[in-house]
Amino acid sequence: MSSSGLRVVWVYPDLLSTYGDQGNVLVVERRARQRGLTVERVDVRSDQPVPTSGDIYLVGGGEDRPQRLAAERLRRDGGLTRAHENGAIIFSVCAGYQILGHEFINDLGQREPGLGLLDVISVRGGGERCVGDVLADVDETLALPQLTGFENHQGVTQLGPGVRPFARVRLGNGNGTGDGTEGAWSGTVFGTYMHGPVLARNPQIADLLLRLTLDVPALPAGDDRWYDALRAERVAAATQPA
Amino acid sequence: MAESAQPLSARARLAVTAGKAAAAVSRAAGRGSGSGIGGRGALKPDPDLLARLAGHLDVVLVSATNGKTTTTRLIAEALRAGGEVVSNALGANMPAGITSALSDGSDARYGVLEVDEKYLAGVARDVSPKAIALLNLSRDQLDRAAETRMLAERWREGLQGSKATVIANADDPLVVWAASSSPNVVWVAAGQEWKDDAWSCPSCGGGLDRPDDVTWRCAECGFGRRAPTGVLSGDKVLDPPGAPWQIRLQLPGRANRATAAIAAAVAATFGIPPQVALERMQAVAAVAGRYDVVGYQGRDIRLLLAKNPAGWLETFSLIDPPPTPVILSVNARGADGTDTSWLWDVDYTRLAGHPIAVIGDRRLDLAVRLEVAGVGFRVCDTLQEAVQQSPPGRIEAIANYTAFQDMRRTVGN
Structure with missing residues (x-):
């Protein structure tokens, strides 16, 4: 982190912000400020260079064609890859998660190269879209509470040996591979199919990103009353469907 | 039913009756106006019913992400200057609800129909509308609807070859892209505050340049805003053929003035002077509870x-x-x-x-x-x-x- 504070970079809101993706940016920003950090939020449009000096990069979900355009432009730009080499934290969602992998299937039905920052390959599932609430146990090495979120995708993402599953679903589909894995992570790069504002339901993940950036084992506790109430309600709703 | 036009077949009459019975049951059960349920019952027995019920009407279709019900109401008020109107005024806007509404319209001259975005192309095929009003497209219920651009694409395909006059908002790039497949468009610059679904070109995916609040143009393929024949500016529509139109509404807000501008342009295509149309719209104080x-x-x-x-x-x-x-x-x-x-x-x-x-x-x-x-x-x-x-x-x-x-x-x- 630079002396001027925490730099949070939102990658391509013009292409990768389909439904509430701004939520992840707002939650990271808010929780950092509540811990007394100065935060600089940088929204980078796809016709601008991705800065390489950010601390946390958030990459959102997108529709099929914007996803291809985003992948093309991120490959050409190279900034996100260089930021990764500099040790930045990257948290990605849905289409963004697929872009961080080796390749995915684009809107033209062709294999589109990703950035290769996660050892995953995505294809398109043949069945119905995965839509609905998800409940999952996060990789125990991350020591986080249960993951609650909403998925809306048709991707199937195969994990290679270079990543670990981010979580294992109790309810919902996650990676769509049928083996119960959801998302992937390796070092400072995370990907999940929980879309849009997943950090609003899982503020501990936002705190994980901050802890990794600050390289501290814990953060001062905040007033998480409303987050906790929302989590409890969503977990209960997921385990007892109406 | 429909004595004024093509008589309905016995099967169609039965279908309408069955639909009405279902609607009555729904109303009795307290599940709303019944107009959604009634149509669902009616459609099952006869899929061609919609086309036949609309056969004798001058039909206007209204679609958008936001403002459908209000626009439908304002157009209906305006067209009543020219004759009786049948309309799905309560917002039951899928084919079933539309069928249910039309089954009450035997004596009407105009059918003013709100249509769910997903069904616009299909309904436009079935009812051969005279006019189609398109206001805006933006993200809405993505867990059950298609992607926003896909909706625009379906509109675009559906409007190709349609004989209807399309009255479209020139300030919404997705609407412009959808409507520009039609040979006969009246462009109204009705504004669009929300811009986050149109940063990239609907046609080629390039970045849209927005040098000011009004202009937008694709940097790559040149697709851009069309020259409008009417521009909403405050409470006036400027530059229409003839004098500026003064908008006076009880309904509040910029979005409703935009709605009125589009509705007046629709009325004009039926020969109703915009000032007459706008005066009639002034009587509307609330729409299905909205703004009450x-x-x-x-x-x-x-x-x-x-x-x-x-x-x-x-x-x-x-x-x-x-x-x-x-x-x-x-x-x-x-x-x-x-x-x-x-x-x-x-x-x-x-x-x-x-x-x-x-x-x-x-x-x-x-x-x-x-x-x-x-x-x-x-x-x-x-x-x-x-x-x-x-x-x-x-x-x-x-x-x-x-x-x-x-x-x-x-x-x-």
């Missing part, structure tokens, strides 16, 4: 419906300034979409300074959203509780679809 001010527990509650980010944005711009209290209510039932992610696309910092109460099934989603926005709020279990905590006077109550219906029931609207 209701006395409840000694307060005046204004009922406002907002279902998606673009709708909330327009609604925030029309509410009374602080310290007017605001009640927000959000559900995520089937008709709302079960995903509340869209709350994070709404800029709730715009409500700073208003006392805020949150209610509804998903009030905890609202609570976290407002907490992160740094805006103060109270969580209440019921509308009554939220109202009791407000001083006497005006309260702005903003709700999404089923939350809005709940609120209307509670206040007896």
Whole structure:
């Protein structure tokens, strides 16, 4: 982190912000400020260079064609890859998660190269879209509470040996591979199919990103009353469907 | 039924009767107006019914993400200057509800029909409309609807070869792209505050340049705004053929003036002078409960419906300034979409300074959203509780679809 504070970079809101993706940016920003950090939020449009000096990069979900355009432009730009080499934290969602992998299937039905920052390959599932609430146990090495979120995708993402599953679903589909894995992570790069504002339901993940950036084992506790109430309600709703 | 035009077959008559019976059962069971259910019953026996019921009418179709019901109502008011109108005024806008509404329209001259975005192309094929009004397209219920651009693409395909005059908003790139497949378009610059679904070109995916508040053009393929024949400016439509149109409405806000501008342009295509049309629109004070001010527990509650980010944005711009209290209510039932992610696309910092109460099934989603926005709020279990905590006077109550219906029931609207 630079002396001027925490730099949070939102990658391509013009292409990768389909439904509430701004939520992840707002939650990271808010929780950092509540811990007394100065935060600089940088929204980078796809016709601008991705800065390489950010601390946390958030990459959102997108529709099929914007996803291809985003992948093309991120490959050409190279900034996100260089930021990764500099040790930045990257948290990605849905289409963004697929872009961080080796390749995915684009809107033209062709294999589109990703950035290769996660050892995953995505294809398109043949069945119905995965839509609905998800409940999952996060990789125990991350020591986080249960993951609650909403998925809306048709991707199937195969994990290679270079990543670990981010979580294992109790309810919902996650990676769509049928083996119960959801998302992937390796070092400072995370990907999940929980879309849009997943950090609003899982503020501990936002705190994980901050802890990794600050390289501290814990953060001062905040007033998480409303987050906790929302989590409890969503977990209960997921385990007892109406 | 339909004595004035092609007589309906015995099968069609039976279908209409069956549909009406289902609607009556639905009404008796207290499930709303019954217009959705009635049509579902009616469609099953005879899929061609819609085409036949509309056969003798001059039909106008209205579609958009936001403002469909209000626009439909305003167009209906305007066209009554020229003859009787049948309309799905209660917002039952899928083929079933449309069929149900039309089954009451045997003596009408005009059919003014709100159509769900997903069904526009199909309904346009079935009823051979004279005019189609297209207002806006933006993200809405993505857990059950197609991607926004896909909707525009379906519109575009559906309008190709249509004989209808399309009255389209020149300020919404997705609408312009959809409408420009039609040979006969009247462009009205009706504005579009929400821009977050149109940063890239609907045609080629290139970046859209927006050098000012009005102009937009694709840097790569050149696709851009069309020259409008009418421009909404404050409470006037400028540069139409003839004199400027003065808009006077009881309905509040910029979005409703946009709606009126489009509705007047539709009326003009039927030979009704815009000033006559706009004068008739002035009589509308509320639309299916929307914008109604209701006395409840000694307060005046204004009922406002907002279902998606673009709708909330327009609604925030029309509410009374602080310290007017605001009640927000959000559900995520089937008709709302079960995903509340869209709350994070709404800029709730715009409500700073208003006392805020949150209610509804998903009030905890609202609570976290407002907490992160740094805006103060109270969580209440019921509308009554939220109202009791407000001083006497005006309260702005903003709700999404089923939350809005709940609120209307509670206040007896």
